[in-house]
Amino acid sequence: MGLSSQNLNLAQLAEQQILTKDKYTELVKYGLQLAKENGADEAELWCYNTVGNSIDIRNQQLETLEFNQDSSLSLTLYFNQSKGSVSINDVTKLGIEKGVKAAADIARFTQPDPFAGLAPEDRMAKEIKDLDLFHPSQMSIDDYIEQAVVAEAAAKKHPAIKQSEGATIYGHCSVGICANSHGFIASKNTSRYSLSTSMIANNDHGMLKDSFYTVGRDYQDLLSAEAVGQEVSQRLAARLTQGDAKSGKYPVVFSPETARTIWGHMLSAIKGGALYQKSSFLLDKKGQQILPSDIQIHEDPFLLKGFGSGCYDSEGVATYKRDIVTNGVLQDYFLSSYSAKRLGMESTASAGGIHNILVATEELTQQDLIQKIGTGLLVTELMGQGVNMVTGNYSRGASGFWIENGEVQHFVQEITIAGNLSDMLMNIVGLANDVDERSSILTGSMAIDGLTIATQ
Amino acid sequence: MSLIESVESNLFESSDLSLPYLRRSIEKLHAYKLDFSDIYIQQGSMEYWQLEDGLVKDSSFNLVKGLGIRTILGDKTGFAYANAFEQQQLDNALSAAASISRLGQSRKVNFCQAQPQDVYQHQLVMKDIGQSVKINLLQELDRKTRQLDEKVTQVIIGLSAADESILVVASDGIQAADVRPMIRLNITVVVESNGKRERGSAGLGGRYLWNDLIAMDLVQVAQQAVDQAVRNLDAIEAPAGSMPVVLGNGWSGVLLHEAVGHGLEGDFNRKGSSAYSDKIGQKVASDLCTVIDDGTLQDMRGSITVDDEGTPSQSNVLIENGILKGYMQDKHNAHLMGVKPTGNGRRESYAHLPMPRMTNTFMLSGNSEKDEIIQSVDKGIYAPNFAGGQVDITSGNFVFSASEAYLIENGKITAPIKGATLIGNGPRVLQRVSMVANDSCLDPGIGVCGKAGQSVPVSVGQPTLKIDEITVGGTQS
Numbered sequence: 001m002g003l004s005s006q007n008l009n010l011a012q013l014a015e016q017q018i019l020t021k022d023k024y025t026e027l028v029k030y031g032l033q034l035a036k037e038n039g040a041d042e043a044e045l046w047c048y049n050t051v052g053n054s055i056d057i058r059n060q061q062l063e064t065l066e067f068n069q070d071s072s073l074s075l076t077l078y079f080n081q082s083k084g085s086v087s088i089n090d091v092t093k094l095g096i097e098k099g100v101k102a103a104a105d106i107a108r109f110t111q112p113d114p115f116a117g118l119a120p121e122d123r124m125a126k127e128i129k130d131l132d133l134f135h136p137s138q139m140s141i142d143d144y145i146e147q148a149v150v151a152e153a154a155a156k157k158h159p160a161i162k163q164s165e166g167a168t169i170y171g172h173c174s175v176g177i178c179a180n181s182h183g184f185i186a187s188k189n190t191s192r193y194s195l196s197t198s199m200i201a202n203n204d205h206g207m208l209k210d211s212f213y214t215v216g217r218d219y220q221d222l223l224s225a226e227a228v229g230q231e232v233s234q235r236l237a238a239r240l241t242q243g244d245a246k247s248g249k250y251p252v253v254f255s256p257e258t259a260r261t262i263w264g265h266m267l268s269a270i271k272g273g274a275l276y277q278k279s280s281f282l283l284d285k286k287g288q289q290i291l292p293s294d295i296q297i298h299e300d301p302f303l304l305k306g307f308g309s310g311c312y313d314s315e316g317v318a319t320y321k322r323d324i325v326t327n328g329v330l331q332d333y334f335l336s337s338y339s340a341k342r343l344g345m346e347s348t349a350s351a352g353g354i355h356n357i358l359v360a361t362e363e364l365t366q367q368d369l370i371q372k373i374g375t376g377l378l379v380t381e382l383m384g385q386g387v388n389m390v391t392g393n394y395s396r397g398a399s400g401f402w403i404e405n406g407e408v409q410h411f412v413q414e415i416t417i418a419g420n421l422s423d424m425l426m427n428i429v430g431l432a433n434d435v436d437e438r439s440s441i442l443t444g445s446m447a448i449d450g451l452t453i454a455t456q
Numbered sequence: 457m458s459l460i461e462s463v464e465s466n467l468f469e470s471s472d473l474s475l476p477y478l479r480r481s482i483e484k485l486h487a488y489k490l491d492f493s494d495i496y497i498q499q500g501s502m503e504y505w506q507l508e509d510g511l512v513k514d515s516s517f518n519l520v521k522g523l524g525i526r527t528i529l530g531d532k533t534g535f536a537y538a539n540a541f542e543q544q545q546l547d548n549a550l551s552a553a554a555s556i557s558r559l560g561q562s563r564k565v566n567f568c569q570a571q572p573q574d575v576y577q578h579q580l581v582m583k584d585i586g587q588s589v590k591i592n593l594l595q596e597l598d599r600k601t602r603q604l605d606e607k608v609t610q611v612i613i614g615l616s617a618a619d620e621s622i623l624v625v626a627s628d629g630i631q632a633a634d635v636r637p638m639i640r641l642n643i644t645v646v647v648e649s650n651g652k653r654e655r656g657s658a659g660l661g662g663r664y665l666w667n668d669l670i671a672m673d674l675v676q677v678a679q680q681a682v683d684q685a686v687r688n689l690d691a692i693e694a695p696a697g698s699m700p701v702v703l704g705n706g707w708s709g710v711l712l713h714e715a716v717g718h719g720l721e722g723d724f725n726r727k728g729s730s731a732y733s734d735k736i737g738q739k740v741a742s743d744l745c746t747v748i749d750d751g752t753l754q755d756m757r758g759s760i761t762v763d764d765e766g767t768p769s770q771s772n773v774l775i776e777n778g779i780l781k782g783y784m785q786d787k788h789n790a791h792l793m794g795v796k797p798t799g800n801g802r803r804e805s806y807a808h809l810p811m812p813r814m815t816n817t818f819m820l821s822g823n824s825e826k827d828e829i830i831q832s833v834d835k836g837i838y839a840p841n842f843a844g845g846q847v848d849i850t851s852g853n854f855v856f857s858a859s860e861a862y863l864i865e866n867g868k869i870t871a872p873i874k875g876a877t878l879i880g881n882g883p884r885v886l887q888r889v890s891m892v893a894n895d896s897c898l899d900p901g902i903g904v905c906g907k908a909g910q911s912v913p914v915s916v917g918q919p920t921l922k923i924d925e926i927t928v929g930g931t932q933s
Binding site: 061063064068069083084086087088092107113208384385388389391393395397413415452 | 512515516520522535549588590609610648696698727729807843844850856874879881925927
């Protein structure tokens, strides 16, 4: 490709990327033709290219300057329901030729699967809307460094913060092309920027770390560097007063960041793969109550500037808005065409993952939830893997703040929270409106009754 | 032909790059004022087969190649990479990476070759055996797994084989190459009984070839997965609170990996952000603990002949009888801390910067018998198997999640309990290791370690040991 990212801003790189996109489109068409010549009944191909910079600073000095330039090609060929997949980072004519040959070779040995194949042709996306996902910025490397320096300096303002873990900023532009032998071909340009900083303070119990980040499709939408720094400073300051938590059964308020992980477990349990492998604690729950009757959850793939936005899934199936949970009742699963066929259902345009998930909120603040639970825990950080998706058994490490008399008392750490996800979902007693917009799961704080807290 | 010559001719077969070109490029790069620079060339391939519903219906093949250029000046690092083996691409990446510095005097580098010992066969695993042998192996294993217990309703077997060739040329004169094979097998079963369902999983792997795998007892791996799932069907609620915990040998070394391993990586200690910073020579664990990181163990998953900076892998004592002896280093952090690199500079790929990483990290055996340790506990838990762990190296807090555990009551292992997370503080928990058995072994070769978004294969190991008190995150208070 011969593009050097030296001294070019993202707008200039994005311009070069247009050439890459044209080249990739031709390569993808060539790949489909090759697949046919090699006897494949069906084929699908994906190409990606990402360019940009990632920069770390620490103690107000540049620490790492990275020029990112990544590309990949993936393709799947089907021969009489036998499948072969290849991924290769050499997106050239030669790379495609090698890839098609390797996929054909490997497919000769895989066994036919009656459910294998492309998604139905009539489900392919026809209209590709502009979802406002692409905003190449004029920021230079020096501008980036300056912003990171400002964020770090703002974070370090609190007198208790003695040490910086540095600040990181990146800007990336990506183009993705998706094509298959139905004749479907579409591309998607996106950009993504993030600024984060992380600080260390000491309290009576030792060192503590906290960090904060802002992220967006458009650099203009990021929080100011000053605000990012101040947030870290405030978060760490709140942790300086440390005390004990109590062991026993208590209600727990999850911050938006941690509430997102609970929704993540729920969503994983209603994905096609987990369902047909019978490895889900929400097996066969469609049409049943899985949440309290005042909870509504939607999927909206068309959210402007959204992190999970897109007009088609990774199989080219047109996405659509839908209800996931209505009045606490599970309405729909997340199915690719493969898992849909296995379950005797229809694809929900979920190949490649979820689109934007919106959890409807109540007119409550996090403080209202804290008051509501009276005594218990506010969790701001979770650790470890302790989730059993088959049984819903849940046990994770946590830190956060102890709540008494409806008020935050002090920072607590080295504790565990445990329960069963099926019960936890039914025991949600409040959703706040402090929605965190930094991911494709949009949720505010959440209160859940009756978790077991263990501490020393 | 030496290893480096054969890697060079293999990688650059249809390319205008060559070892002399890389050496000239390093010299050219040092027309800029730099303390250090290196060029890393990588080519890897991986194939993966998955069996589900008795059929091998998923197969994939992955091919990756690229080159990365790193420059260092003081504590600044410049990094650029490209995915083609072409002089033009290398030159572009070179000038991008050099942009952290200004032009200065050029200099001559005296190159020499790293002389590591071989710790595995430098062979490409791919062409080892025919595809149908692999399909038959998977299907036979599926059949035998289903025969182990009638409660088994689903068997998923994943089998991957990968090899990676690397070439490093650095401004300190080091030239090194490595060819690294890797095989990994995983068996997951779902069992069903009286409307209850559970899942069990077991695996093995290492730096060996197909024929080595075929010679192994794979049914025993399936047996472990089935046993784990079946026992969990009857699991009762796990206790909650502080109590004595006995960890089984092998994979429980996740404890060491999280509680001390990460905290002893040089980068965190240079920056003073680890709970173990400035503690060399101090007591950080009980007398019974001697912890080693050793990348030279034959055929192990975490082994490397040379690290990704060309430093020969070695055996490093981290903790000896409870005293902290040293950190794990890459070249950059070692240089800034005024110590020697320890062969722990690893990177996920050409598109990632190297950093200090673990290889095979384990605790040496002690003098106790496993039975004696169990008998010493009145009320506590025995945890032989884990799903993984995580650490906050700054506070020292770490978790590891038991996927198989039992109550110990009056010195005897009794009922199986549901999976629970254990949480502790690294430096404090290691002081509470009160008994260490004589049965240290490494895990079967299943570990993947993640750090700053980069994954590398590792092994962990540990003898059966007792921690007098650690918080168990069950639901039964």
